[in-house]
Amino acid sequence: xxxxxxxxxxxxxxxxxxxxxxxxxxxxxxxxxxxxxxxxxxxxxxxxxxxxxxxxxxxxxxxxxxxxxxxxxxxxxxxxxxxxxxxxxxxxxxxxxxxxxxxxxxxxxxxxxxxxxxxxxxxxxxxxxxxxxxxxxxxxxxxxxxxxxxxxxxxxxxxxxxxxxxxxxxxxxxxxxxxxxxxxxxxxxxxxxxxxxxxxxxxxxxxxxxxxxxxxxxxxxxxxxxxxxxxxxxxxxxxxxxxxxxxxxxxxxxxxxxxxxxxxxxxxxxxxxxxxxxxxxxxxxxxxxxxxxxxxxxxxxxxxxxxxxxxxxxxxxxxxxxxxxxxxxxxxxxxxxxxxxxxxxxxxxxxxxxxxxxxxxxxxxx
Ligand SMILES: NC(=O)c1ccc[n+]([C@@H]2O[C@H](COP(=O)([O-])OP(=O)(O)OC[C@H]3O[C@@H](n4cnc5c(N)ncnc54)[C@H](O)[C@@H]3O)[C@@H](O)[C@H]2O)c1
Numbered sequence: 001x002x003x004x005x006x007x008x009x010x011x012x013x014x015x016x017x018x019x020x021x022x023x024x025x026x027x028x029x030x031x032x033x034x035x036x037x038x039x040x041x042x043x044x045x046x047x048x049x050x051x052x053x054x055x056x057x058x059x060x061x062x063x064x065x066x067x068x069x070x071x072x073x074x075x076x077x078x079x080x081x082x083x084x085x086x087x088x089x090x091x092x093x094x095x096x097x098x099x100x101x102x103x104x105x106x107x108x109x110x111x112x113x114x115x116x117x118x119x120x121x122x123x124x125x126x127x128x129x130x131x132x133x134x135x136x137x138x139x140x141x142x143x144x145x146x147x148x149x150x151x152x153x154x155x156x157x158x159x160x161x162x163x164x165x166x167x168x169x170x171x172x173x174x175x176x177x178x179x180x181x182x183x184x185x186x187x188x189x190x191x192x193x194x195x196x197x198x199x200x201x202x203x204x205x206x207x208x209x210x211x212x213x214x215x216x217x218x219x220x221x222x223x224x225x226x227x228x229x230x231x232x233x234x235x236x237x238x239x240x241x242x243x244x245x246x247x248x249x250x251x252x253x254x255x256x257x258x259x260x261x262x263x264x265x266x267x268x269x270x271x272x273x274x275x276x277x278x279x280x281x282x283x284x285x286x287x288x289x290x291x292x293x294x295x296x297x298x299x300x301x302x303x304x305x306x307x308x309x310x311x312x313x314x315x316x317x318x319x320x321x322x323x324x325x326x327x328x329x330x331x332x333x334x335x336x337x338x339x340x341x342x343x344x345x346x347x348x349x350x351x352x353x354x355x356x357x358x359x360x361x362x363x364x365x366x
Pocket of ligand 1: 072102104128129138142170179
């Protein structure tokens with residue numbers, strides 16, 4: 001059984017990400033002094049919510065359960081308003097606590113509920129998807145989707161703790177586990193190439209949630225995110241004030257990936273879209289003379305052995321380009337991409353020529 005480990009994140013306040021089996025039992029030791037707790041969750045994780053709830057009830061804390069619609073449907077203004085209504089009815093004060101149990105959709109929503117109620121309550125994230133553990137629940141970005149786009153309304157609001165209980169991954173559907181591996185592969189490609197070696201050597205064990213190897217991959221991916229967030233909490237990097245790539249490096253593959261998600265009306269899993277997005281920026285970097293064909297091949301090889309998509313349909317370029325233009329990573333009238341100048345060397349490519357963008361799209365069409 002993988003032993004529990006702790007990773008510190010330094011944001012607007014310092015907090016710990018706890019990674020290990022049976023970690024929900026740590027809740028009583030994370031003292032918050034809250035009198036009331038609201039647990040926001042989706043139906044597929046009910047059995048884990050019961051365990052979380054029992055920890056608070058045993059400690060004499062009053063618990064309000066708020067079940068929200070599954071998947072991305074949770075991140076809507078209507079659901080947000082419903083959460084606010086429930087907090088109002090239960091008399092939540094600034095001393096109380098919001099706990100999100102679930103995937104990235106739930107922790108994004110729960111974090112935003114916490115950020116907005118009474119101008120900020122404390123919250124604990126208990127991610128139950130791989131993507132949630134290695135990405136969404138760590139870093140303090142919270143938010144919802146609106147008609148204007150995905151994640152355009154939100155706030156930086158760091159949790160007081162993140163509890164990754166590896167046992168919860170046992171019930172995660174395989175396609176969601178594989179989609180989470182896209183973010184692990186992203187960390188391998190952008191900053192920790194030893195992850196790529198592990199995936200090549202034994203992809204089956206890497207994708208087994210009860211293995212020590214998967215626990216170690218999660219630890220390494222969280223460590224990279226924690227380091228980057230600690231150095232650039234509000235993503236001010238690569239501005240005039242700060243010329244290096246900080247938190248933006250985490251957006252590798254996300255500009256094209258978000259465009260696919262939008263064009264596909266969010267029917268694709270986030271990790272699947274990011275997988276194609278990473279192949280797209282690898283091709284873009286090759287066409288820009290920054291990356292070799294062998295490294296582009298590494299992208300297809302690693303994502304391919306994980307069973308992730310590496311190509312997209314042809315004939316969608318106008319919609320994809322329009323979606324990228326409104327993506328929040330476009331600044332002014334320039335499109336900006338995180339690309340690699342080699343494995344583990346993220347750099348920014350700002351304003352590539354339209355012909356280059358289209359040629360990279362052609363290179364990822366099936
Ligand atoms: N805030 C950030 O920094 C950040 C980063 C990356 C992604 N995100 C957001 O995360 C979301 C995607 O997160 P996701 O990939 O975790 O998907 P998700 O939250 O939609 O969860 C996927 C599915 O798995 C179910 N589920 C979750 N845990 C389970 C478990 N242990 N057992 C059984 N079923 C389980 C959920 O109910 C859902 O049906 C997107 O909204 C994305 O924008 C946020």
